[in-house]
Amino acid sequence: MRSVGAFTLARLMMLEALRRPRAVLATIMLALAAGFVILPNPGAPYATLTFHRQPLIYTPAVMGFITGGEFVAFAILLGVLAMSALAPLRAWRCVFGVAAAPSRSLAVGIWIAAFGLGLFLLSCIFGGALVRASTVLSASGDWWRALWIFFTWAYGLGVVGAAVAATIASVLTLRLSTRPALLMGATFILWVVVIAAFVEGPIDIAGQGFALAHLFPQENRSSFAMGFIGGAQNRAGVASHAVGALPAVSGAGQFLLARAAIVLAALLAAFVLAGPRVRPLVMRSRATTHVLSGSLGKPSNLSARYGLVGVVVRQVWSVPPWAVVLLVVALAVETMHAGDPISVVALGFAWGLYMMRWPELCEAFEHGALRSLVQPSVLGPWPVRFHISVGIAVQMAVLALPLAIALGGAGRLHGLLWLATQIIVAPLLCVGLARLRGGATLFSLVAMLWWYLMISGNAAVPMG
Amino acid sequence: MLSVERLGRREGRLQILEDISFTWPRGVLAVIGGNGTGKTTLLRVIAGAARPDAGRTLWNGVPTSRAVRTAGKIGYGPQERNLDLAITLREFLGLCADLRGLRERAARTGAVAEELGLAKQLDERLADLSGGGRRKAMTAQALLGAPELIVLDEPTSEVDYSASRRFWAAFQGRGKSAALVISTHDVELALSAAHSILLLQRGVSARLAPTSAFTIDELSHAIGEG
Numbered sequence: 001m002r003s004v005g006a007f008t009l010a011r012l013m014m015l016e017a018l019r020r021p022r023a024v025l026a027t028i029m030l031a032l033a034a035g036f037v038i039l040p041n042p043g044a045p046y047a048t049l050t051f052h053r054q055p056l057i058y059t060p061a062v063m064g065f066i067t068g069g070e071f072v073a074f075a076i077l078l079g080v081l082a083m084s085a086l087a088p089l090r091a092w093r094c095v096f097g098v099a100a101a102p103s104r105s106l107a108v109g110i111w112i113a114a115f116g117l118g119l120f121l122l123s124c125i126f127g128g129a130l131v132r133a134s135t136v137l138s139a140s141g142d143w144w145r146a147l148w149i150f151f152t153w154a155y156g157l158g159v160v161g162a163a164v165a166a167t168i169a170s171v172l173t174l175r176l177s178t179r180p181a182l183l184m185g186a187t188f189i190l191w192v193v194v195i196a197a198f199v200e201g202p203i204d205i206a207g208q209g210f211a212l213a214h215l216f217p218q219e220n221r222s223s224f225a226m227g228f229i230g231g232a233q234n235r236a237g238v239a240s241h242a243v244g245a246l247p248a249v250s251g252a253g254q255f256l257l258a259r260a261a262i263v264l265a266a267l268l269a270a271f272v273l274a275g276p277r278v279r280p281l282v283m284r285s286r287a288t289t290h291v292l293s294g295s296l297g298k299p300s301n302l303s304a305r306y307g308l309v310g311v312v313v314r315q316v317w318s319v320p321p322w323a324v325v326l327l328v329v330a331l332a333v334e335t336m337h338a339g340d341p342i343s344v345v346a347l348g349f350a351w352g353l354y355m356m357r358w359p360e361l362c363e364a365f366e367h368g369a370l371r372s373l374v375q376p377s378v379l380g381p382w383p384v385r386f387h388i389s390v391g392i393a394v395q396m397a398v399l400a401l402p403l404a405i406a407l408g409g410a411g412r413l414h415g416l417l418w419l420a421t422q423i424i425v426a427p428l429l430c431v432g433l434a435r436l437r438g439g440a441t442l443f444s445l446v447a448m449l450w451w452y453l454m455i456s457g458n459a460a461v462p463m464g
Numbered sequence: 465m466l467s468v469e470r471l472g473r474r475e476g477r478l479q480i481l482e483d484i485s486f487t488w489p490r491g492v493l494a495v496i497g498g499n500g501t502g503k504t505t506l507l508r509v510i511a512g513a514a515r516p517d518a519g520r521t522l523w524n525g526v527p528t529s530r531a532v533r534t535a536g537k538i539g540y541g542p543q544e545r546n547l548d549l550a551i552t553l554r555e556f557l558g559l560c561a562d563l564r565g566l567r568e569r570a571a572r573t574g575a576v577a578e579e580l581g582l583a584k585q586l587d588e589r590l591a592d593l594s595g596g597g598r599r600k601a602m603t604a605q606a607l608l609g610a611p612e613l614i615v616l617d618e619p620t621s622e623v624d625y626s627a628s629r630r631f632w633a634a635f636q637g638r639g640k641s642a643a644l645v646i647s648t649h650d651v652e653l654a655l656s657a658a659h660s661i662l663l664l665q666r667g668v669s670a671r672l673a674p675t676s677a678f679t680i681d682e683l684s685h686a687i688g689e690g
């Protein structure tokens with residue numbers, strides 16, 4: 001490993017981010033706001049967070065646990081979003097390609113930068129949460145000691161999220177930096193499937209073993225899955241215990257050592273998974289290489305024959321084959337289980353996969369080569385935006401057809417309105433955000449959050 | 465010694481390169497051809513940035529895809545100039561030197577900037593450079609250190625005429641101790657500065673010959689035909 005190169009790269013990526021003041025300010029404000037929102041208001045006259053229908057007893061440790069735990073839950077998405085907004089990945093990829101350096105060196109450099117960024121975001125979120133927590137810290141009598149407790153719990157948990165996010169960001173950045181939407185999609189799939197199913201348990205990212213055992217000693221560990229805050233009202237539980245500062249708690253040494261080991265393991269994983277040397281970036285049309293787009297007719301013929309609609313369809317259906325297979329599976333499940341909750345999950349999955357393509361297409365139109373298609377037109381860009389919006393709406397409606405038929409058959413008017421709203425809002429959001437640089441990334445995030453809500457069952461079809 | 469042996473490469477359904485063989489020990493080799501004749505593909509394969517479908521490229525008996533991993537062996541300046549970054553040219557060159565494991569990066573950065581006439585632009589941000597400026601940055605990073613094989617893809621397109629002349633003079637100087645493979649559409653400068661020319665034409669076998677074997681009209685006509 002050429003450590004000097006890795007550190008130089010990390011330093012330059014940080015400098016790159018700092019030289020984009022508007023993006024940095026937006027990131028800080030977003031993270032501060034997230035920190036403020038994550039933490040329930042302890043002074044509210046209503047119970048914002050309960051276990052077993054009892055309000056939580058807020059202590060500095062509990063608040064730190066919530067802050068750190070929620071950061072872990074969203075660290076990967078936040079990290080990738082911040083990296084793609086702050087550092088233009090495609091331009092970096094160009095540098096990586098010509099540097100003729102082994103990917104391992106680059107991966108370590110990106111890992112260090114992403115880890116630093118993760119801790120920075122955690123600090124911003126902590127800052128936002130601090131505003132909420134100040135009354136609790138004051139109530140404890142010793143403000144500074146309470147702050148230390150809050151800090152140790154928040155960072156004790158959050159550091160793992162930053163490390164894992166850095167690993168995923170660095171490995172994926174080297175492989176998918178030219179395709180931001182796919183980068184976001186792959187990150188999300190890794191987060192939902194790999195982390196949740198295989199990694200979180202064994203390495204105890206969320207601190208279920210130590211942290212929860214001390215904070216909620218009578219609580220069942222399985223009650224603390226990802227997103228427990230949103231669904232806490234329905235879970236069995238007890239009032240939390242006040243816990244002292246993390247270093248003073250029995251077993252905390254082992255807990256902290258384990259976290260240091262996880263950070264180290266994450267760095268090593270980035271090193272090992274970096275793959276072969278990064279090739280210089282070569283821009284090319286992927287549409288010509290995919291089987292599906294070929295079966296729709298020769299791409300050039302398609303565009304020539306059907307004009308803009310042909311271009312849009314060709315771009316959308318040039319998705320990788322694995323995405324098409326998953327899409328077909330999701331639609332099949334939706335069809336077979338139309339009307340059941342499973343169909344909503346399948347629909348969310350299908351839309352999530354499908355919507356990953358739209359931001360790239362829209363951004364290509366707003367900022368890239370597709371723009372040259374319409375610039376000579378006296379009509380301006382609006383007809384194209386209209387075409388894209390209608391195209392998204394029509395194709396989303398097709399994906400949702402089995403569910404729409406089932407809802408219509410059952411006379412569920414609210415359910416149909418719920419579907420229609422999504423079909424109308426998604427294209428507007430996509431086309432609107434694509435006008436911003438980085439808008440594709442924002443859309444991907446919104447689409448995936450919506451996807452997650454549907455998959456997790458939090459966005460169930462309304463009754464009636 | 466660069467050895468290209470029976471090289472073939474397809475892009476989709478198109479056979480871009482077919483049965484290309486030549487050797488190049490040292491000096492400046494200009495690769496000339498019309499659009500779509502495979503210049504960039506050939507250079508990418510030579511630089512170890514793409515794999516051939518047939519044949520192989522060797523640098524002193526070692527595949528170039530392996531030789532490129534050895535610090536300072538191969539310098540590559542691709543056509544891509546997507547350098548929309550806020551880091552300065554000095555930082556960019558320093559990073560590239562670091563990643564290649566080159567020592568004395570400040571001295572090397574200064575030397576290559578002086579060689580190409582970029583000293584005044586060293587503290588400008590890449591994002592603020594013009595198209596020609598970014599192209600110069602790409603060329604500069606390829607020349608860092610003393611690579612034994614330098615592969616440059618149209619280094620003087622978008623570059624003004626006086627800078628182009630300076631670049632080609634620099635290439636000639638490097639050609640005394642290294643092998644340079646440079647694709648270009650600038651026939652006039654190539655004829656005056658290169659030692660040999662590799663002419664690529666669609667449907668015609670590649671032809672490698674000393675510069676004196678070509679005329680400006682012949683090359684212009686060949687480029688025009690593609």
